[in-house]
Amino acid sequence: MKDHDPAPAAQKARPEALSRRAFLWRLAGAGVAAAAVGGIGLSLRDAVGPAAMENARALATLGDFAVPAPIAGKPRLAEVHGTDRAAMFTAGVAALGGMAAFVARGDTVLLKVNAAFAAPAVLGATTSPELLAAVATACREAGASRVLVADNPINNPESCFEVAGLADAARATGARLVLPRPALFSPLSLPHGRLLKDWPVFSGAFAGVTKVITLAPVKDHQRAVASMSLKNLYGLLGGRRNIFHQDINGIIAELGAMLTPTLCVLDGTTVMMTNGPTGGSLSDLRQAGVMYLSADPVATDALGVGLLGKTPADLPYLALAQAAGVGTTDVASLNPVTVNTEPAAG
Amino acid sequence: MRIVVARRISQAFFVLLFLWFCLVATVGDAFWQLRGWPINWILSLDPLTALGVVLTTRTLYAPLLWAVLVLAATFFLGRFFCGFACPLGALNQLAGWLTRRRLPTAARVADNAPGKARGVKYVLLAFFLGAAALGSLQTGLLDPLPLVFRSVNLAVLPLVDPGRFGIHGEGRFYDGAWVFGLILLAILCANAWRPRFFCRYLCPLGALFGLAVRFTPWRIGKADAKACGTCRRCEEYCEGGCRPSGELVLSECVLCMNCLDACPTGRIGFAARPSACGERALPDLSRRGVLAALAAGALAAPLWRVGGASALGRDPALIRPPGSLDEERFLARCIRCGQCMRVCPSAVIQPAVTAAGAAGLWTPTLNYRLGRAGCLQNCIACGQVCPTAAIRPFPLDEKLGRGQYAAAGPLRLGTAFVDRTRCLPWAMGRPCIVCQEVCPVSPKAITVGTVLEPVPGGAVSVSDAKGAALTLAGAPVTGRNLGSGDYFLRGAGLSDDTARRIVSHSGANLALEKPLPDLGQGRRAEIVVRLQQPHVDPTRCVGCGMCEHECPVSGLRAIRVTSENESRSGPGRMLA
Numbered sequence: 001m002k003d004h005d006p007a008p009a010a011q012k013a014r015p016e017a018l019s020r021r022a023f024l025w026r027l028a029g030a031g032v033a034a035a036a037v038g039g040i041g042l043s044l045r046d047a048v049g050p051a052a053m054e055n056a057r058a059l060a061t062l063g064d065f066a067v068p069a070p071i072a073g074k075p076r077l078a079e080v081h082g083t084d085r086a087a088m089f090t091a092g093v094a095a096l097g098g099m100a101a102f103v104a105r106g107d108t109v110l111l112k113v114n115a116a117f118a119a120p121a122v123l124g125a126t127t128s129p130e131l132l133a134a135v136a137t138a139c140r141e142a143g144a145s146r147v148l149v150a151d152n153p154i155n156n157p158e159s160c161f162e163v164a165g166l167a168d169a170a171r172a173t174g175a176r177l178v179l180p181r182p183a184l185f186s187p188l189s190l191p192h193g194r195l196l197k198d199w200p201v202f203s204g205a206f207a208g209v210t211k212v213i214t215l216a217p218v219k220d221h222q223r224a225v226a227s228m229s230l231k232n233l234y235g236l237l238g239g240r241r242n243i244f245h246q247d248i249n250g251i252i253a254e255l256g257a258m259l260t261p262t263l264c265v266l267d268g269t270t271v272m273m274t275n276g277p278t279g280g281s282l283s284d285l286r287q288a289g290v291m292y293l294s295a296d297p298v299a300t301d302a303l304g305v306g307l308l309g310k311t312p313a314d315l316p317y318l319a320l321a322q323a324a325g326v327g328t329t330d331v332a333s334l335n336p337v338t339v340n341t342e343p344a345a346g
Numbered sequence: 347m348r349i350v351v352a353r354r355i356s357q358a359f360f361v362l363l364f365l366w367f368c369l370v371a372t373v374g375d376a377f378w379q380l381r382g383w384p385i386n387w388i389l390s391l392d393p394l395t396a397l398g399v400v401l402t403t404r405t406l407y408a409p410l411l412w413a414v415l416v417l418a419a420t421f422f423l424g425r426f427f428c429g430f431a432c433p434l435g436a437l438n439q440l441a442g443w444l445t446r447r448r449l450p451t452a453a454r455v456a457d458n459a460p461g462k463a464r465g466v467k468y469v470l471l472a473f474f475l476g477a478a479a480l481g482s483l484q485t486g487l488l489d490p491l492p493l494v495f496r497s498v499n500l501a502v503l504p505l506v507d508p509g510r511f512g513i514h515g516e517g518r519f520y521d522g523a524w525v526f527g528l529i530l531l532a533i534l535c536a537n538a539w540r541p542r543f544f545c546r547y548l549c550p551l552g553a554l555f556g557l558a559v560r561f562t563p564w565r566i567g568k569a570d571a572k573a574c575g576t577c578r579r580c581e582e583y584c585e586g587g588c589r590p591s592g593e594l595v596l597s598e599c600v601l602c603m604n605c606l607d608a609c610p611t612g613r614i615g616f617a618a619r620p621s622a623c624g625e626r627a628l629p630d631l632s633r634r635g636v637l638a639a640l641a642a643g644a645l646a647a648p649l650w651r652v653g654g655a656s657a658l659g660r661d662p663a664l665i666r667p668p669g670s671l672d673e674e675r676f677l678a679r680c681i682r683c684g685q686c687m688r689v690c691p692s693a694v695i696q697p698a699v700t701a702a703g704a705a706g707l708w709t710p711t712l713n714y715r716l717g718r719a720g721c722l723q724n725c726i727a728c729g730q731v732c733p734t735a736a737i738r739p740f741p742l743d744e745k746l747g748r749g750q751y752a753a754a755g756p757l758r759l760g761t762a763f764v765d766r767t768r769c770l771p772w773a774m775g776r777p778c779i780v781c782q783e784v785c786p787v788s789p790k791a792i793t794v795g796t797v798l799e800p801v802p803g804g805a806v807s808v809s810d811a812k813g814a815a816l817t818l819a820g821a822p823v824t825g826r827n828l829g830s831g832d833y834f835l836r837g838a839g840l841s842d843d844t845a846r847r848i849v850s851h852s853g854a855n856l857a858l859e860k861p862l863p864d865l866g867q868g869r870r871a872e873i874v875v876r877l878q879q880p881h882v883d884p885t886r887c888v889g890c891g892m893c894e895h896e897c898p899v900s901g902l903r904a905i906r907v908t909s910e911n912e913s914r915s916g917p918g919r920m921l922a
Contacts, residue, residue: 155718155719155720223783245779
C-alpha cells in the first residue's frame, strides 16, 4: 500500500498553457493594483507624524446679542415686586420699553435656563417653569419665529428638564428644548482668557440664534457665595468643567465675557437661602417676591445678592466682571425703576 | 390560514413586542417611554425564572404567576412557547433561515437529526436547579429571556442611543458591553451550523419545557407508519430536530409546525394520538451527567458562600441600587436581565463584572464614573421595573425617608469618603468644594471647614503701604490668580483674623479689601489661600454618588462612595 497515490493528479486534465494575451492581462492587472496602492500610500503620506494635540478651530466667544441701549435717561434695569412671575416679567419688560425693545419679528430666541438638577420646581433649584412659559410666550407674541431652551445641567439632561417641569413648560409654549449632546459642543478660546482656553462650550445651541435671554433663580452657593445671572452661564460649558471651581470668580467673570445676552431675568420670587445650589427642602427657601430685569448681568447680580443678605463685595466675581467690561455694579447708572404688580397690602 | 403562517405572525408579534418593551424602558411620559407599558411581561412569562425563584425563596412573586400559566399550557400543548413566543427562539429561527437558504435538502435533513449533544441543556438545567435549591439563582446567565433582554438592553440599544434621533441624546456606557454583544452574535451565528443551535443544545428553559411535555394530550405525530416514503420533507425544516418521520423525540419538538405543513401526504398532524413510528420522551441523556451537574450546582452555592464574596469579603465597591434586598436575598432573586440598568435615567446601574463575585456576575452595581450622574434623588424607576423584586418596588417617600418612613430615614446606598491624599483643598491647597455643591441632601451631608493655608512662594515683605494698597519688595511667584478673591494677605505670625482679602494684583502691587494691621518692624507677610475642605457627615450621606460623579479629580476620584452603612444590610451598618 502506498502512502501517497499520484493517480488522481495524473487523471486530472493538465491546465492549458497560459496564452500570451492572458499573461499580459494579468501583468496589466497587477500593475494597476500596485500603482493604485502606491498612489494611495503616497497621497496619505504623513512625513511629520501626529501632533501632541488635535487643534480644532476654536471660537472666540458665543456672541454678542445685545440690542442698542435705550436713549440716555431711560431705565435700563427694572426691579419688580410681586408673587406672580408671569405678571412680574410682563411689568418689568414694559418698564424697559416693552418686549419689542428686545425681540423683533423673525428672531430666533435662545432662553438659557438653569436646569442644573433633577429636582421638582417647588424646590427652587432650577428656573421656574412659569417664568419660562411667560418669557417664551412673550417672545412668540413679539414675533419670534423660534424659541429655544437650553442648558447643560449637572444631572442627566432628560431627567433635569422633565423633573423640573421645564420640558412641559417648553412644550406648552411651543419652545424647543436643545438638550446637550456631544455634537453640539465645540472648543472656545476666550481672547485674553486665562481659564477658557480650548474648552468645549455648548455652541450648537446657538445655531441661528439672534437673541439670548437668561432666566436664573437666586440661590445660595458655597463656593461662589451666590448663583445668579452670571453663574447661570456655567451651564454653557461642557467637559469636566468642575476643575474651574479652583478659580470660581475668575471663571464666572470669563463666562460674562464669553456671552453678551440680550436680557437677563433674575428671579428672586423664591430665593434659596441655604443648602444651595441644590436645596432639597422647602425650608431652604424664602419668598422674597422680587425680580430683576436688565441687559446687564453684573447689575442684576449686584442687586440679587442682597436677597441673600449679602453685599456685592461678598462676590469677588462682580468686581472682576466689571473690570473685564462685562457690566457694572453701579446700578444707579442704569436709571433703575421699581414696579409693583400687586397693590401694597394695607 | 396555514398554521405556520399563524406561527410566524405570533413570532413576529413577540419579537416586535420585545423590542418595543426594550425601547420604552426609558423614563418619561411620552408614548414611547415608560409611562405604563408592562415592560416586564415577557420576562414574567418565564417558568424557569419562576421555578428558580420558588426554589431560592419558597415564594412566587405575584407577576410571575404568568409563568405558571405558560407552564400549565405547556402541560397540554407542548413547547408552544419556544415555537410561537420566545423572542430569542424567533431570532434564532430567522438567523438559521437566512444563513442556510442555499443548503441542499439532504444536508438540512442531516443537520436536523437528533443527537446526544441535545442532553447538554438538561445537564445545564440540572446545574442551575441544584444551585437554586441551595439559594443561588444562576438561571439568568443562560435563560433565553433574561439573556436576550440583557443583550439588547446593554449592548444593542446603547449602539443606537446617541444622537439627535436616538433614544437618549448622549451615549450610555455599560461595563463589559462587548461581552453581551458578542455572546448574542455568537448565539445567532451558531444557527448557520445547526438550526436553533442555542435552543437545541444550550437552552435551560427549553430543557424545562422538554421535561414538562411528557403527558401532553395533543402532540405532533404521524398518523400511520406504512406507505411513508423516504422524502423526509418533514425533517427538512424541523426546528427542534425531533425526528417526526421516525421515532419522535417528544421533548425536542418546539411546535414549529413545519413538518405538518411540509408533508405531501398529510400524514403528520397535531392530534391526540401517539406517533405511528413510536415516541420517546427525552433524547439520549447521560443520567450520570445530569446527577453530576445537579450535585455540582448544589455544591457551587455553598462553595460560593465559603468564598465570602457576599459576606465578610464583599467588595466595598459593590453598591446595589436603592431598594435592593440584602446580598443573600438579592442573589436569590436577581436574574441579570438588565432592566434596571436600562431604565436608570442616569445609567449609573452597571453589570458587575467582578464586584459581586462569581455568583453575582452581571448583577447590578452602581458605578458613579460610568453613569451620567449619581443616583437621582427623585427617581424610583429601578424598583418599579425589577421583574423578581430583587430591587423592591419602593415608594419615593421611602427613598427620601419622608412621611411614614421618616423614622427609618432615607434609603442609603453607602457612604462617601473623602480621600485627603487626592482632594484638591486637602492635598493641593486649591479651592474646589464641588462635592459639597452637588450634594442633593438637605441639609447637606458634606460640610466644609474653612482654613487659610500659606501658598508656596507666598512669603513677601511689604515695602510700602498706602491704606489698602501695598507695594511688595518683589513680585510674588505663586502661579495663582491672586486677585481672584480666594487669596488673602496675613501678617507673618499673626492670627487669621488679621488676614485681608486681595482684590487685585499686578506685579509687586497688591490691593487689599481693607488695610492690614500694623505689621511692626520687618513688615513680613504671607499670601494665604482660603480653602473650604469637605467633611462627610455619615448620618446624612445617602451614598447617591453625586459627589463622586462630579469630583474634578477625574481618574480615581477624591471622594468615593463605598457600601458602608448601606440600608439593605442592617448588621453591616457603620455607625453605632
